Amino acid sequence: EEEEEEEEEEEEEDEEEEKEGQKLASWKVSARKPQPAAAPRDAPEEIESSFFDAVVLSDASVLRAGSASAVKVEMGGDSLSSSTPAPLGALARSKRAPLFSVAALLPGSLSRDLIPFDVAVIKGKKSDVAVLVRESAKPGRREGKGGGENEVWVAISSGGAAAELLALAPPSKGAPPPEALEKAAERLWGAASRALQKAAAAGSGGAKDSAVPAPLALRAQRWGAGVETNADASSLFSLDSGSLLVACGDVFGKGDAASALLSGVAAGEALLRAAAEKRSGRGGGGGARSSL
Numbered sequence: 628e629e630e631e632e633e634e635e636e637e638e639e640e641d642e643e644e645e646k647e648g649q650k651l652a653s654w655k656v657s658a659r660k661p662q663p664a665a666a667p668r669d670a671p672e673e674i675e676s677s678f679f680d681a682v683v684l685s686d687a688s689v690l691r692a693g694s695a696s697a698v699k700v701e702m703g704g705d706s707l708s709s710s711t712p713a714p715l716g717a718l719a720r721s722k723r724a725p726l727f728s729v730a731a732l733l734p735g736s737l738s739r740d741l742i743p744f745d746v747a748v749i750k751g752k753k754s755d756v757a758v759l760v761r762e763s764a765k766p767g768r769r770e771g772k773g774g775g776e777n778e779v780w781v782a783i784s785s786g787g788a789a790a791e792l793l794a795l796a797p798p799s800k801g802a803p804p805p806e807a808l809e810k811a812a813e814r815l816w817g818a819a820s821r822a823l824q825k826a827a828a829a830g831s832g833g834a835k836d837s838a839v840p841a842p843l844a845l846r847a848q849r850w851g852a853g854v855e856t857n858a859d860a861s862s863l864f865s866l867d868s869g870s871l872l873v874a875c876g877d878v879f880g881k882g883d884a885a886s887a888l889l890s891g892v893a894a895g896e897a898l899l900r901a902a903a904e905k906r907s908g909r910g911g912g913g914g915a916r917s918s919l
Contacts, residue, residue, distance in 0.1 A: 682871070724789070725789045728847065729812045730762065732842055733842055737827070755815060756788070760781045761780055780819065808847040863880050
C-alpha cells in the first residue's frame with residue numbers, strides 16, 4: 628500500500644511539473660498523429676500537442692493548411708504579445724513557384740572526358756533549363772561505364788520556362804494532361820541536349836562524334852511548389868528573441884541550397900544566443916522541454 632501511495636504521489640508530482648512547464652513554455656505545437664499503415668482511410672484524425680521553450684521552423688509548408696507536414700503553432704506563455712511574431716509572418720509571406728523537370732534515359736553513358744561534370748547550373752534569363760544532373764552518378768545509383776549501360780540525366784526548368792509551361796499544365800488536383808507533359812519534356816530536353824552538346828563540343832575541340840545521343844525515353848513532371856520565394860532576399864532568418872521562435876530555410880536568402888544551409892547555421896547561432904540571454908535574464912529559471 629505504501630508503494631502504491633508513493634507511486635501515486637510521484638505521478639501527481641510529474642503531472643504538476645508538466646502543467647507548470649506548460650505555463651512557462653513559450654510555444655505549444657500541435658500536429659496530426661501519424662496513422663498506422665493498416666488504419667482505414669476514414670479513421671478520425673488524432674491531434675497531439677507538445678510544449679517547448681524554443682521552436683525552429685525550417686519549412687514554410689508547416690503553416691499551410693492541408694499540407695502533410697502542417698502544424699499549429701500557438702503561444703503558450705501569458706507574458707507574450709498577442710500580435711503575430713515576425714518569424715510566422717515571414718513564413719506566411721513566402722510564395723511557392725512551380726517548376727518542371729524531365730528525366731532522360733540515354734543509350735550508354737556520356738563520356739566524362741567530354742562531360743566532366745555531374746551537376747551544372749545554367750545561368751541566364753533566356754535559358755529554359757536551370758540545372759542539369761547526371762542522375763546515375765548519385766550515391767546508390769547505377770552509373771554507365773564505358774558506354775555499356777544506359778544513363779539517366781535530369782533537367783530542371785528555369786522559372787521563366789516553368790511559367791510558360793504552366794499554361795499547358797495548370798495546377799489542379801489531378802495529374803497534368805499527358806500531351807502537356809510530352810510538350811514540356813520535348814522543350815526541356817531540347818534545351819538540355821543543346822547545353823550538353825555545347826559542353827561536349829568544347830571538351831572534344833569541336834569533334835563531330837561528340838553528339839549527345841537521342842534519348843530512349845523521356846518523362847516530365849510538374850512540381851506545383853518547386854521552389855519557395857521570399858520578398859526579402861537580404862535576410863537569412865527571422866527571430867523573435869523574446870519567445871525563442873525562429874524561422875529559417877530556403878524561403879530566405881537566394882532560395883537555393885547554399886542559402887538554406889547558411890540560413891540554418893545563422894538561425895541556430897542566433898537562437899542559442901537569445902536563449903542564453905533569456906536564461907540569464909530570468910535567473911536560470913526552469914521551463915518546459917527545449918527543442919533546438
